[in-house]
Amino acid sequence: MIDQTAHLDEQITEMARNARRASRALITLTADDRSRILTAMADGINSQATEIMAANQRDLEAAHAADLPAAMTDRLALDEKRIDAMANGVRTIAGLPDVIGTVLETRKHVNGMTMQKVRVPLGVLAMIYESRPNVTADAAGLCFKAGSAVILRGGSEAQRSNDAIHRAMIDSGCGAGLPEHAVQLVRTTDRAAVGALLKQDQYIDLVIPRGGEALIQRVATESRIPVLKHYKGVCHVFVDRDADLDMAERIVINGKCQRPGVCNAVETLLIHRDIADVFIPRIAAAIMQCGVELRGDADVCMLIPKAHPATENDWREEYLALILAVRVVDDLDAALDHIETYGSRHTDVIVTSDTDAANRFLNEVDSATVYVNASSRFTDGSEFGMGAEIGISTDKLHARGPCGIDELTTYKWIIRGCGQVRE
Amino acid sequence: MIDQTAHLDEQITEMARNARRASRALITLTADDRSRILTAMADGINSQATEIMAANQRDLEAAHAADLPAAMTDRLALDEKRIDAMANGVRTIAGLPDVIGTVLETRKHVNGMTMQKVRVPLGVLAMIYESRPNVTADAAGLCFKAGSAVILRGGSEAQRSNDAIHRAMIDSGCGAGLPEHAVQLVRTTDRAAVGALLKQDQYIDLVIPRGGEALIQRVATESRIPVLKHYKGVCHVFVDRDADLDMAERIVINGKCQRPGVCNAVETLLIHRDIADVFIPRIAAAIMQCGVELRGDADVCMLIPKAHPATENDWREEYLALILAVRVVDDLDAALDHIETYGSRHTDVIVTSDTDAANRFLNEVDSATVYVNASSRFTDGSEFGMGAEIGISTDKLHARGPCGIDELTTYKWIIRGCGQVRE
Numbered sequence: 065m066i067d068q069t070a071h072l073d074e075q076i077t078e079m080a081r082n083a084r085r086a087s088r089a090l091i092t093l094t095a096d097d098r099s100r101i102l103t104a105m106a107d108g109i110n111s112q113a114t115e116i117m118a119a120n121q122r123d124l125e126a127a128h129a130a131d132l133p134a135a136m137t138d139r140l141a142l143d144e145k146r147i148d149a150m151a152n153g154v155r156t157i158a159g160l161p162d163v164i165g166t167v168l169e170t171r172k173h174v175n176g177m178t179m180q181k182v183r184v185p186l187g188v189l190a191m192i193y194e195s196r197p198n199v200t201a202d203a204a205g206l207c208f209k210a211g212s213a214v215i216l217r218g219g220s221e222a223q224r225s226n227d228a229i230h231r232a233m234i235d236s237g238c239g240a241g242l243p244e245h246a247v248q249l250v251r252t253t254d255r256a257a258v259g260a261l262l263k264q265d266q267y268i269d270l271v272i273p274r275g276g277e278a279l280i281q282r283v284a285t286e287s288r289i290p291v292l293k294h295y296k297g298v299c300h301v302f303v304d305r306d307a308d309l310d311m312a313e314r315i316v317i318n319g320k321c322q323r324p325g326v327c328n329a330v331e332t333l334l335i336h337r338d339i340a341d342v343f344i345p346r347i348a349a350a351i352m353q354c355g356v357e358l359r360g361d362a363d364v365c366m367l368i369p370k371a372h373p374a375t376e377n378d379w380r381e382e383y384l385a386l387i388l389a390v391r392v393v394d395d396l397d398a399a400l401d402h403i404e405t406y407g408s409r410h411t412d413v414i415v416t417s418d419t420d421a422a423n424r425f426l427n428e429v430d431s432a433t434v435y436v437n438a439s440s441r442f443t444d445g446s447e448f449g450m451g452a453e454i455g456i457s458t459d460k461l462h463a464r465g466p467c468g469i470d471e472l473t474t475y476k477w478i479i480r481g482c483g484q485v486r487e
Numbered sequence: 488m489i490d491q492t493a494h495l496d497e498q499i500t501e502m503a504r505n506a507r508r509a510s511r512a513l514i515t516l517t518a519d520d521r522s523r524i525l526t527a528m529a530d531g532i533n534s535q536a537t538e539i540m541a542a543n544q545r546d547l548e549a550a551h552a553a554d555l556p557a558a559m560t561d562r563l564a565l566d567e568k569r570i571d572a573m574a575n576g577v578r579t580i581a582g583l584p585d586v587i588g589t590v591l592e593t594r595k596h597v598n599g600m601t602m603q604k605v606r607v608p609l610g611v612l613a614m615i616y617e618s619r620p621n622v623t624a625d626a627a628g629l630c631f632k633a634g635s636a637v638i639l640r641g642g643s644e645a646q647r648s649n650d651a652i653h654r655a656m657i658d659s660g661c662g663a664g665l666p667e668h669a670v671q672l673v674r675t676t677d678r679a680a681v682g683a684l685l686k687q688d689q690y691i692d693l694v695i696p697r698g699g700e701a702l703i704q705r706v707a708t709e710s711r712i713p714v715l716k717h718y719k720g721v722c723h724v725f726v727d728r729d730a731d732l733d734m735a736e737r738i739v740i741n742g743k744c745q746r747p748g749v750c751n752a753v754e755t756l757l758i759h760r761d762i763a764d765v766f767i768p769r770i771a772a773a774i775m776q777c778g779v780e781l782r783g784d785a786d787v788c789m790l791i792p793k794a795h796p797a798t799e800n801d802w803r804e805e806y807l808a809l810i811l812a813v814r815v816v817d818d819l820d821a822a823l824d825h826i827e828t829y830g831s832r833h834t835d836v837i838v839t840s841d842t843d844a845a846n847r848f849l850n851e852v853d854s855a856t857v858y859v860n861a862s863s864r865f866t867d868g869s870e871f872g873m874g875a876e877i878g879i880s881t882d883k884l885h886a887r888g889p890c891g892i893d894e895l896t897t898y899k900w901i902i903r904g905c906g907q908v909r910e
Contacts, residue, residue, distance in 0.1 A: 088827070088851065091850060091851055091853075092850075092851070171871065171872055173865070173870065173872075177861050177865065179871065186883055186884075187853060187883065269883050269884070270883075270884060284711075285711075288707075288708075290713070290882070290884045308906070311905075311906040314906060314908050315906065315908060318908035318909060319908075322908070322909055404511070422903075426901045427514060427515075428511065428514055428515070430514075430610060430899075431899065432899060432900065433899065433900040433901075433902060434899060434900070434901055434902070435902045435903075435904065436902070436903050436904065437903070437904045437905055437906055437907075438600050438902055438903075438904025438905075438906070438907040438908075439904075439907060439908040439909050441908070441909040442596070442600065442902065442907070442909060443900075447596065447909075448594070448602065448900075449594055449596075459713070460609055460610065460692050460693075460897045461609075461692070461693060461713045461884060461885040461897065462884045462885040464897055464898055464899060464900075465899070465900045466900075474883045474884065474887055475887055476853075476854065476855060476856065476857060476887060476888070477855060477856040477857070477866075477871070477887075477888045477889075478849050478856075478857055479856060479857070479858045479859070479861055479865065480845075480858075480859050480860070480861075481858065481859065481860045481861025481862075482734075482860055482861075483731070483734040483737060483738065483860055483861070484860075484861040484862060484865070485737050485738060485741035485742075485745075485861075485862040485864070486741060486745055486862050486864035486865060486870075
């Protein structure tokens with residue numbers, strides 16, 4: 065047992081060391097190199113579609129045998145259309161503007177030195193994710209476009225699919241000049257591999273967990289490497305007393321019903337007491353017609369007998385389902401307090417015609433994205449014009465909100481002189 | 488013992504909770520408020536100079552009684568001139584441009600929404616530092632200017648001085664509108680307070696350790712809060728084969744001798760083999776005349792009998808003293824390998840007339856600041872035009888190199904719509 069753990073540690077350390085070496089080769093590639101290699105990787109996915117589907121079939125059989133829930137099996141399943149979409153995703157990344165080497169700022173020192181802040185790759189990234197095998201292609205593409213080496217660790221239930229996708233990308237990529245070890249996949253399904261990976265702070269610069277709360281908690285607690293967390297989205301809509309109620313209804317229904325299983329869906333609706341009697345029956349009728357279950361405070365339950373009484377837990381819950389918590393608040397301050405206490409710093413919305421209230425909300429709610437009079441569902445890399453997205457950060461350091469390729473990079477200062485010394 | 492620990496934990500948690508509450512009050516201040524309060528805090532330091540000196544005297548007596556090293560006592564000592572400099576430092580911060588609310592980027596969504604990336608405060612910062620009491624004033628001023636609440640934890644040997652400085656700033660600051668608990672100082676000298684502080688990830692957004700390697704290691708290992716590390720500076724100068732040797736000599740001597748005790752001083756000199764015979768005797772003579780001890784590899788020791796043989800440890804050492812490690816390398820690649828293996832990703836310099844070599848060095852050395860033909864000593868917030876500096880980050884996430892006020896902030900996305908929903 066001890067030998068096995070030591071062996072696994074050594075294996076993962078070797079991968080991390082190789083990734084670090086690859087990151088030095090990656091830094092010498094040009095934008096054209098990156099684009100050409102990414103296109104080759106996309107072609108690889110298409111040309112090995114049969115192998116990928118066969119591997120996926122074996123994952124699906126194992127999933128059925130293990131009686132995995134249907135939702136999980138659905139996320140796992142690949143067909144020609146999904147494989148095509150995966151390849152096209154990588155092709156899209158190939159076509160995005162290249163950001164490496166961009167000069168972010170230029171300063172001239174009085175002594176004549178030129179000082180430039182330049183966007184550069186982070187170096188080595190690790191991505192730890194769950195069931196969807198398309199994340200393998202996505203993450204490989206984005207990290208490579210950002211100039212970094214990456215170590216991928218997918219869910220064990222998708223291991224054969226991930227392996228086939230990775231192999232397809234590497235086979236074609238290497239032919240086009242992809243440096244060895246630039247994109248690696250952890251092949252063992254031993255859960256201890258994650259622990260071993262999180263200790264490699266000497267070689268890995270950033271780890272990105274993508275999946276359920278338990279996975280993210282584990283990574284955040286165990287990691288010695290900086291973590292970019294895509295945590296839960298307990299998103300609020302606050303309907304202020306002078307909101308346009310037609311607009312409020314549209315925004316609440318869109319936020320809750322258009323795609324309830326995602327992190328930017330609305331989970332809690334806060335309503336100003338002055339309009340509670342008018343708005344609550346109206347929104348309740350409309351949203352229950354969409355099949356949404358309501359969990360309300362005492363005021364809500366009085367008006368809507370079908371609503372279930374909300375418990376303290378409901379205010380913290382990311383339902384990811386057709387359930388909405390509803391609460392009446394006395395005023396804007398009470399809404400701000402509620403969001404501060406129960407929110408997850410992801411996305412929050414105010415619907416109001418009052419400019420002062422809007423500005424206070426935008427300024428005082430401490431979330432990655434704050435909206436006035438628009439749906440929370442726009443918190444998304446492609447809606448933000450990022451072209452592609454690795455996740456939505458609920459952290460405040462480094463990157464906040466939707467993360468595209470820029471957010472996977474860092475900068476360095478480059479100073480050019482002609483012999484200047486300090487006096 | 489258990490009761491004491493529980494009590495300390497509760498005390499620190501209470502401070503963190505109060506800081507979080509203060510951060511909400513801070514967000515409502517204007518740039519003028521911040522500037523006025525900072526000026527008042529500076530005035531407070533001047534008007535309570537007598538009290539600060541008396542407290543410092545007690546710290547010094549305790550230091551003598553405890554037989555602390557002279558260098559430490561020197562760093563601890565305050566006189567009228569140092570107190571004046573401290574107050575003026577805070578005044579300088581008051582006068583710097585205010586960065587909170589700056590719009591970093593504006594995008595227009597096709598549906599008409601305006602999306603703005605806006606600079607906002609991080610929220611709550613913690614600063615853990617050692618002997619110099621002026622850091623108390625500096626850190627309080629910078630964090631407040633950056634719009635965040637701060638919890639300060641200084642070295643126990645400077646506790647009475649820190650307490651007096653803090654009190655002077657708070658007394659005057661509160662009169663000018665400083666929110667309660669916006670600037671707090673941990674008063675207990677119990678080392679367990681640091682551990683308790685590092686657990687407050689619910690309330691504290693960033694911790695910045697400033698001090699020796701041991702302190703930074705402890706904070707990095709223990710902290711559940713993101714850490715901005717100002718780690719060691721093992722800075723290199725690589726003298727390429729076609730370097731201007733007069734320039735190289737100036738840059739090496741300036742880097743090593745102008746102020747050897749700081750993190751941007753040169754610790755290791757790498758010399759291209761083709762010029763070793765010419766340059767080594769020359770630089771050795773010049774730099775030994777400045778009182779520098781040389782630790783060389785076999786080639787260096789052969790040419791310079793007075794040089795001590797370098798051990799493997801010498802390549803990793805941050806001497807912070809008049810000692811220089813010197814090594815002959817075969818070419819640019821060997822220099823890059825050496826820096827990759829032994830460097831600390833802080834500051835590295837190439838002296839060369841070869842543009843290709845310069846560009847390769849600037850691109851491939853993975854350090855926060857890289858120079859061609861200038862002294863490493865310029866890696867400094869004020870030289871970078873930041874006005875004031877909280878430290879020099881050797882991390883790659885969030886902030887890299889000199890950190891001023893911008894680097895103590897984050898951003899959020901503010902979206903203004905007129906009822907847009909996602910289709």
